[in-house]
Amino acid sequence: MSYRPATIVHHLFAAMALCAVGSVTPARADVTLDVLYTTPGTFNALHRELAKRFTELHPDIKIKFRNPVAGYEEAAQQILRDQLTGHPPDVAFNGINQIPLFVDRGLGAPLDAFIEKDGGVAKLGYYPTLAALGKWKGKIYGVPFAVSTPILYVNVDLVAKAGGKVDALPRSWPELIAFGKSVEAVAGAGMTGLYFQWEQTGNWLVQSLVTSKGGRMLNADGCSIAFNDDAGRWALTTLESFGKSGMPNLALGQARQSFVAGSIAILADSTSYVAAAERQIGGRFKFETVPFPLPGPNGRLPAGGNVAMVFATDASRQQAAWEYVKFVTGPVGQTEMVKLTGYMPANEIAVKEPELLGGFYDKSPNHRTSISQLPLLTEWVSFPGDNSLKIIEVIKAHAEGLVTARRTADEAMPAMVKEVGALMPACPSR
Structure with missing residues (x-):
């Protein structure tokens, strides 16, 4: 990449006072988060790069990836089995349509209080339409990480x-x-x-x-x-x-x-x-x-793709998990996600910030098709x-x-x- 994390963080601080990107306040000393994602062919390089950048900002929080599984249905089956043994992942990237499947079984922490404490949906930069995809029964349980639409x-x-x-x-x-x-x-x-x-x-x-x-x-x-x-x-x-x-x-x-x-x-x-x-x-x-x-x-x-969900139950681990979710769904994380995949970003700041995706779509029309379909999005039914x-x-x-x-x-x-x-x-x- 042509930019450095420190440069972007400094710029966002100066231009927008976006503490969500630059915060290095420790959530808890020496926390190791257990993280599950799917589709390794698409996401391996991305998740490892994001974990590296996150731990540079949060040296007190380590990321340990579980072996990724092929798809969303396989991940859901694994998480439901993990619930029986009492060892679900702290953070998982699940299909957008699977939020009810987990929440109705007592899995997943509501994220509303974390979001409000950090300034709310608008300050964090989430598109309201996309943020709504993470809601179930009036509460936010997932933050869109990589959103897809069907195209030709x-x-x-x-x-x-x-x-x-x-x-x-x-x-x-x-x-x-x-x-x-x-x-x-x-x-x-x-x-x-x-x-x-x-x-x-x-x-x-x-x-x-x-x-x-x-x-x-x-x-x-x-x-x-x-x-x-x-x-x-x-x-x-x-x-x-x-x-x-x-x-x-x-x-x-x-x-x-x-x-x-x-x-x-x-x-x-x-x-x-x-x-x-x-x-x-x-x-x-x-x-x-x-x-x-x-x-x-x-x-x-x-709306296809996946959301980041927090399954940790301990309060301090939930806080650490939220810091990770906030980073990967924030401006820097979403910039990396778009450039390495093709999914639609859920973060509007990433799209508008010149040093991030501000000029990317003008130079990459094949990626812009998905953004053009944003007004058409509806739920992927669970x-x-x-x-x-x-x-x-x-x-x-x-x-x-x-x-x-x-x-x-x-x-x-x-x-x-x-x-x-x-x-x-x-x-x-x-």
Whole structure:
């Protein structure tokens, strides 16, 4: 990086009096925090860099990472097992949709008092819209660390072979499928015109289809299904159309490697991969990102990514954990996060400060696509009850049946409604 931590801290002190970045007040002598994160391929280098910078500012607090796990669902299962043994991590980076799963089981410390003591959401620099993602039942239990939105990755060179231009790409899925087939016709064997990363965290991109049409996964009561409507049927029909088009069924990593190898023209995926894609492509072909299609006038996109949660129960360890959470979600931490990944920052100061991300998005338009979708964000639904993770697997299984052309939307809808409904807790009587 071209800047030094001390320079940035000094600048932020002088310009904004941002004590959240520069504070070195010890929370407790010789505290070692046990920290869990996921997706090591994306986050290993980032978390180790942030821990290094944090301990330079807080020499009394050490960071010990647990072995990272593959994804959010695996992390959730591990934390729930850790609860049984009484040894959950002090800090964990969990999927945004999993806050209710933990809080309803007595896990997670509310962070409101810590936030208010340090000046509140605005002074700490958190976007109010994104900070609200960490709330459950009126309290803040998680601070967004790395927020993602679904976007399209476009291989400009392959698109041009089919006579297309990025700024004139179709904006509906049927048209994108048809254009993808025209790319395959001219690009030759082994090429995929359009790939939809349907398995992303089990159900996130499935939810994205539903909400992009203006629908919801759950009703406002939070305990009854809402996807059995026109928007839900449209989403399943769209998944079915991918399967009928001959789209291959690739694991998440396979699809990404195929894109950076130049074998996929258009990839629907998370913004989390932008920085890695740029590094891996290395200029071998030109690629651009464009917004996710919105087929409905009231279309919204579920905020993906992860929040930092505090599971420590001892007061002094909670304070140390908060200092770490505050740093990694603060201006310096969020600057590192964006530059090393592609996720959207939750901290507005990082975006506006010239020495941080102030000029970054002007020079990095592929990262800017996610920021442009900020007004469209809605919740990434968490399913209630003890079967929350099982419901995700049910949805994933039905989605796979559709994208592999083994089932039709007409078959999948009633079966999915029945199976998900059977795993949902009963709504409380009024």
